[in-house]
Amino acid sequence: MSDRGKHAPLIVGIGNRFRMDDGVGPRVAEMLHETGLNAHVHAGDGAGLLDLFEDHDDIILVDATRSGAAPGSLVAFDAGLAPLRADMFHYSTHRFGLAEAVETARALGCLPEKLRVYGIEGKDFGAGVGLTARVEHTALALVADLAADLPGNK
Amino acid sequence: MTDRIIQVDALARVEGEGALYVQLRGGVVEKVEFRIFEPPRFFEAFLRGRDALETPDITSRICGICPIAYIMSACQSIEMALGIGVTPEIDALRRLIYCGEWIQSHTLHAVMLHAPDFLGLDDAIQIAQSHPDLVRTGLRLKKIGNSLMECIGGRAVHPVNTRVGGFYRAPDREAVRALVPELEWGAHAARDLALAFARFDFPDDDFDYTFVSLIHPEVYPILEGRIGSNRGLDIAVADFNDHFVEEHVARSTALHGRMRDGSAYLVGPLARYANNFDRLTPDCQATAREAGLGPVVRNPFKSILVRLIEVQYACEEAARLARAYTPPDPAFVEAPARAGVGHGCTEAPRGICYHSYRLDAEGRIEHAQIVPPTSQNQPQIEADLARVVANNLDLPDKDLKWLCEQTIRNYDPCISCSTHFLKLQVDRV
Numbered sequence: 325m326s327d328r329g330k331h332a333p334l335i336v337g338i339g340n341r342f343r344m345d346d347g348v349g350p351r352v353a354e355m356l357h358e359t360g361l362n363a364h365v366h367a368g369d370g371a372g373l374l375d376l377f378e379d380h381d382d383i384i385l386v387d388a389t390r391s392g393a394a395p396g397s398l399v400a401f402d403a404g405l406a407p408l409r410a411d412m413f414h415y416s417t418h419r420f421g422l423a424e425a426v427e428t429a430r431a432l433g434c435l436p437e438k439l440r441v442y443g444i445e446g447k448d449f450g451a452g453v454g455l456t457a458r459v460e461h462t463a464l465a466l467v468a469d470l471a472a473d474l475p476g477n478k
Numbered sequence: 479m480t481d482r483i484i485q486v487d488a489l490a491r492v493e494g495e496g497a498l499y500v501q502l503r504g505g506v507v508e509k510v511e512f513r514i515f516e517p518p519r520f521f522e523a524f525l526r527g528r529d530a531l532e533t534p535d536i537t538s539r540i541c542g543i544c545p546i547a548y549i550m551s552a553c554q555s556i557e558m559a560l561g562i563g564v565t566p567e568i569d570a571l572r573r574l575i576y577c578g579e580w581i582q583s584h585t586l587h588a589v590m591l592h593a594p595d596f597l598g599l600d601d602a603i604q605i606a607q608s609h610p611d612l613v614r615t616g617l618r619l620k621k622i623g624n625s626l627m628e629c630i631g632g633r634a635v636h637p638v639n640t641r642v643g644g645f646y647r648a649p650d651r652e653a654v655r656a657l658v659p660e661l662e663w664g665a666h667a668a669r670d671l672a673l674a675f676a677r678f679d680f681p682d683d684d685f686d687y688t689f690v691s692l693i694h695p696e697v698y699p700i701l702e703g704r705i706g707s708n709r710g711l712d713i714a715v716a717d718f719n720d721h722f723v724e725e726h727v728a729r730s731t732a733l734h735g736r737m738r739d740g741s742a743y744l745v746g747p748l749a750r751y752a753n754n755f756d757r758l759t760p761d762c763q764a765t766a767r768e769a770g771l772g773p774v775v776r777n778p779f780k781s782i783l784v785r786l787i788e789v790q791y792a793c794e795e796a797a798r799l800a801r802a803y804t805p806p807d808p809a810f811v812e813a814p815a816r817a818g819v820g821h822g823c824t825e826a827p828r829g830i831c832y833h834s835y836r837l838d839a840e841g842r843i844e845h846a847q848i849v850p851p852t853s854q855n856q857p858q859i860e861a862d863l864a865r866v867v868a869n870n871l872d873l874p875d876k877d878l879k880w881l882c883e884q885t886i887r888n889y890d891p892c893i894s895c896s897t898h899f900l901k902l903q904v905d906r907v
Contacts, residue, residue: 371586371590372634374617424601427603427606428603432606
């Protein structure tokens, strides 16, 4: 890891790259990882996310949303301020996903000090690899913004 | 006559995508369909032509919750086909990592997914709000299972250190023994959870199931033994297809498993427990007694208690194996290619997982058969639903729907695992 990665928040891209736009979180994480940031891909298993919350005090989560908004729409939440809507985030193998993990952590009093969540509205969640055009466009813009803003990259 | 339809379009708190349809006419249940619409997976077809040594890694991808079950059933089957046996040290390490899978899978289901049904809660978030200590205990227990899988398998989801013949690298003795204190805590925690959950108000139900599981004269079976039932079945794993069949039904992308005579059967914790109660440790048997359970449990809603007793067992057994751990040396047995046929069967958290492969002289797969537990349980799940609905016709639709979902969750069905391949014939003119 580069020096600047040590002081940057942990960035976690959630999703399945083999379900089209559900792969937007992993895509963002990979691109940020290439710039030397502390970014990882996570399948989105909620219990695994809870373990991450225990070990880090500054986390950025990036996931696909399925809220009915226009494809490529970006939403940003400060999870410390308001609850997440469980019906917003897409997870096809229903077990215990991002919103459940965040709200469970809140109920248990173990939310990280800083937890930011970015959601990018997907269009196609079918089987296949690749992002649809608007989702890809938003992903690139988010990567540029995060890479410019995060510590050590100025 | 009044028609009632109970429909759940997308089941929550189960692995994968499934739905339920129940049709009543008057007081009679006309149709019960547990539909699986998870896309087909095609594993058996695309394994053909692959090198047999790739089988555990490929089939592990069938499930992110129970990859060890697929890895181990595949290894057993390929090792039999290649005519190799593994050392007792490798066997013990396999049993140890498998305990990790039981602990994490059963705990997630019992505490986070199934317990809300009995507490009148919608999901794990509500249970964290109303019973935070319970959820903390559950998460710590689950983490023990994950730690075991990481320590031995390299990572918790789709482990990478397992292979035909054993392991790529034996974990260090110190790393394995360091897990013992947490496993000892886990055995007590699982017992406490079982006794706390025993106070739930369980729906009345009782059915004389055909319980099918591995059976073994000495140990509570995970990776060893013959296939047996409470009705006298006692067969070698290799004879699976002489006694069980899988059939396609239009409403499901998963095959339905039945006995050769067409009857349904049950695999999973209730079956293992009924067929092997005497092989549980005295402490686990004591927990069962204190939780009000006899040596056979026929109320499927109490499967949540049996799962927790199995978590206690897996923690005790893993602690015993970790204390006695000697790194296998070599870490794996070489497996030269040859033609052959092999069969493997191990106890996935949800029940027996049977694999069979036929290899050519270069060790490539010519034929593959994978029978996951949820396929086998599907006919029994539908039978349970029909019985539960018939016995509770007075309930309003909302409550009946809740009870139906709870009935399905009794099985912890792994829909993504059970989704199967349809045989396709192409006629070319």
